[in-house]
Amino acid sequence: MSQDKPKDQQGMFGAAGTGDTSGYGGLVRATAAAGSSQRPFGGYFDQVADDLERAYPDFADAIERVVVDRGELTLHIKRERLVEVALILRDKLKFEMSMGVSGVHYPDDKNRELHAVYHLLSVTNNQRIRLEVSVPDIDPHIPSLVEVWGGSNWNERETFDMFGIIFDGHPGLTRILMPDDWQGHPQRKDYALGGIGVEYKGAVTPPPSDRRSYK
Amino acid sequence: MSTYADPYASSRETTEGTVFSVTGGDWDSLVTEIGQAKEERVVVNMGPQHPSTHGVLRLVLELEGETVTEVRCGIGYLHTGIEKNIEFRNWTQATTFVTRMDYLAPLFNEAAYCLGVEKLLGITNDVPEKANVIRVMMMEFNRISSHMVALGTGALELGALSPMIFCFREREKVLDIFEFISGLRMNMAYIRPGGVAQDLPAGAVEKILATVKDLRHSFKDNEKLLVGNSIWMKRTEGIGYLDLAGATTLGVTGPVIRATGLPLDLRKIQPYSGYENYNFDVVTADTCDVYGRFLIRINELEQSLRIIEQCAEKLKSLEGAPVMVADKKIAWPAQLAIGADGMGNSLNHIREIMGTSMESLIHHFKLVTEGFRVPAGQVYSAIESPRGELGAHVVSDGGTRPYRVHFREPSFNNLQSTSAMCEGSMVADIIGAVASIDPVMGGVDR
Structure with a gap:
């Protein structure tokens, strides 16, 4: 799935190349994805965007797009500008706390395969926003935010461990959940879940990743 | 420096000086050796199986006497994916x-x-x-x-x-x-x-x-x-x-x-x-x-x-x-009920999907298998x-x-x-x- 160009889904079942005799193979279902949002964003989001534009003159250059979806604001930021924007959000807009970094892997999103998503909380203003940075798989570097929010340390290590995103400037970017000598990054979509089939009275239940799945 | 290899308290030279690794056993020889060292810095591994670390948490402590100078957490022992x-x-x-x-x-x-x-x-x-x-x-x-x-x-x-x-x-x-x-x-x-x-x-x-x-x-x-x-x-x-x-x-x-x-x-x-x-x-x-x-x-x-x-x-x-x-x-269609032998499928629900309504059965099947x-x-x-x-x-x-x-x-x-x-x-x-x-x-x- 790509966030910019949503891919329509074909058929009902996940297993490709098998004899799908259900007759549902020809169904095409359009997937709607949130594009850029236009002002007014609603709620406090306009205020946040205004304040950020005022405090940060390069706003238009640094922010790729603004998405307001399901009552949440997401700022898509160029990775070169991430630290600058984060500092302004922390110091000028009072987003004192970073609630963590979450990675998402979109293998079909060409040259933007890996996304790092930051959830920010402003205790002063009781607001939440989300920052999203996307980088290509072949160059998975994002500047570290440990200097801005110290708590990003473990979160970035986890995202590195699970997705292979390299946070430049991190004081000690090592694996945190997986063993140090582990191969691969488990949360990526090209990393198999693994598992073995379970046999009972001659019938085998395949592992979860090989079962027929519904799209 | 002792001239024999102590199986419980071996020492080795590192860039930070002599490092003694203690794995149990004979403390006497260790005490003799450490007595000659200039500083007394001890690295203690606490966990991952330790009764007071709330589960499998590993703490690596660097000590100067009884004072902790550095703490590092080792986690991931309970990663389940x-x-x-x-x-x-x-x-x-x-x-x-x-x-x-x-x-x-x-x-x-x-x-x-x-x-x-x-x-x-x-x-x-x-x-x-x-x-x-x-x-x-x-x-x-x-x-x-x-x-x-x-x-x-x-x-x-x-x-x-x-x-x-x-x-x-x-x-x-x-x-x-x-x-x-x-x-x-x-x-x-x-x-x-x-x-x-x-x-x-x-x-x-x-x-x-x-x-x-x-x-x-x-x-x-x-x-x-x-x-x-x-x-x-x-x-x-x-x-x-x-x-x-x-x-x-x-x-x-x-x-x-x-x-x-x-x-x-x-x-x-x-x-x-x-x-x-x-x-x-x-x-x-x-x-x-x-x-x-x-x-x-x-x-x-x-x-x-x-x-x-x-x-x-x-x-x-x-x-x-x-x-x-x-x-x-x-809404999840499978209704549960508590019977004499604990919780299980609601008999009324089973009666409906198996006995009276084929549409209910299809609906149940679609939602439970497909979601x-x-x-x-x-x-x-x-x-x-x-x-x-x-x-x-x-x-x-x-x-x-x-x-x-x-x-x-x-x-x-x-x-x-x-x-x-x-x-x-x-x-x-x-x-x-x-x-x-x-x-x-x-x-x-x-």
Whole structure:
């Protein structure tokens, strides 16, 4: 799935190349994805965007797009500008706390395969926003935010461990959940879940990743 | 330098000087050798299997005598890949997985996840009132049972045995309520996208009120034992200091940040599941230490009981009201019932789908095997778990399975503050500091 160009889904079942005799193979279902949002964003989001534009003159250059979806604001930021924007959000807009970094892997999103998503909380203003940075798989570097929010340390290590995103400037970017000598990054979509089939009275239940799945 | 190789205390030269590795056995030869060394810096490995590290947490301590100069946490021993696994299950099945993350607060894991799914589906306001009331009540009971473990094991680790006995006695009463309502004592998968798994059994409100009365009475035992106890205060006052600035930058939430005086409680500032309709106070302390966090947990018990009482009052007038969204394309069709041999399929439901209505059978089969589709997008839903902000970042690609779910676990972020709390303190105080963070490794490692 790509966030910019949503891919329509074909058929009902996940297993490709098998004899799908259900007759549902020809169904095409359009997937709607949130594009850029236009002002007014609603709620406090306009205020946040205004304040950020005022405090940060390069706003238009640094922010790729603004998405307001399901009552949440997401700022898509160029990775070169991430630290600058984060500092302004922390110091000028009072987003004192970073609630963590979450990675998402979109293998079909060409040259933007890996996304790092930051959830920010402003205790002063009781607001939440989300920052999203996307980088290509072949160059998975994002500047570290440990200097801005110290708590990003473990979160970035986890995202590195699970997705292979390299946070430049991190004081000690090592694996945190997986063993140090582990191969691969488990949360990526090209990393198999693994598992073995379970046999009972001659019938085998395949592992979860090989079962027929519904799209 | 000794000239023979000691199998228990070998030494080797490094860039930092002579390093002695002690693996047990003969301390005499080691003492002789260390006596010749210029400095006395000891690296001690505490855990991963240590009785006072709250699960499989490994702490690497660097000591100068009895003073800790550096603490590093080693985590990951309980990593189960739950976030990866639920990408291969449908949206409802995922509740069975997430409930096992932070095993002391299963209902909170379910609630954070389900609120996220409901937000993606756009049905947050369609969840029936009774389901919300039951969710709040179950979560508050769970907060009590979780705090009971935190207080009991925390006291045990500092050498106080009786509080542990009392706390586990009270926790048992709460688990009995869970068993009575959901059929399970832990890992219930009771909160489901759209509502809760089943309605309250007959006589639930009376039983809940009786338990609240009982708990309120017996909580006093613990308070009498520890609050103001001079031995307890010597072990906890001024220990594990973390001020507001430190807690903010480290992303620490829950009782630890409330002990710095900041009333950060998502139930108040960003209410969910109808928390805005209940009267309760946010408990804070201003001591930034282990004793403050202990007092917060003790006092939050009473606030939880207050909320439960208000829930019970609301439930009296909600007899027979629905506990699942009305939308049949989302609501889980399998009805459960409690029979003489425990919980299982509702016989009435089986009778209907197998005996009277083929359409019901098709509907049941489609929804249980295929599940429902969730419109593409991403949301972040955060709730106040016993340990702080538990957030679920839920991403959907429009299919019947989660595309990616990431949990912002409060234990994970809070545990990061161990170094800030402990460096410079005595070895024995690490135990109290870690206990006051109340990390649950199932949640930290997921």
